Amino acid sequence: MSVRGDERGSATAEFAVVVPAVVLLIALTVGGLSAAGRQVRLEQGAAQAARLVARGEDAGRATGIVAAVAGGGVDAVTTEGDLVCVTASAPAGVPLPLPPLRARSCALSEGR
Known part of the structure; x- marks a missing residue:
């Protein structure tokens, strides 16, 4: 099987297009998980x-x-x-256009 001259380098070009998209997807996923973790910590902090x-x-x-x-x-x-x-409230903490995080918690007072 021979490779035609006009197809050489096409794998490199496809790789060059796909890698930035994969890196962006990974960065967005990590940023979203980080913001979700901070939201959970904010809820725990508000409860405490x-x-x-x-x-x-x-x-x-x-x-x-x-x-x-x-x-x-x-x-x-x-x-x-x-x-x-x-x-x-707390900032999202990631360089994404996310609104500030908010949490509200209530506790029974000791009767004052």
Whole structure:
């Protein structure tokens, strides 16, 4: 089987077209997984912050917990009846056009 002269190098050209697309797909997948992991950490941080505030701890400590766990901050601490709710946000943390991550968690207060 002989290779015609006009087909030589076509595999290299196809490879040169496919590699950037595969690299972009891998980068987007890793970025999406990273943002999802940060969202989970933000939700856990908001839950811990809500429990701390419901126990009577300082709201500043709750902010520190969210910052340490997810790199975000507490947007609001509200009381709704017997519940203390914490709303937190954090940047997505990846160079993708994603909105800021948000989480809200409530805990039963100690009856104050």
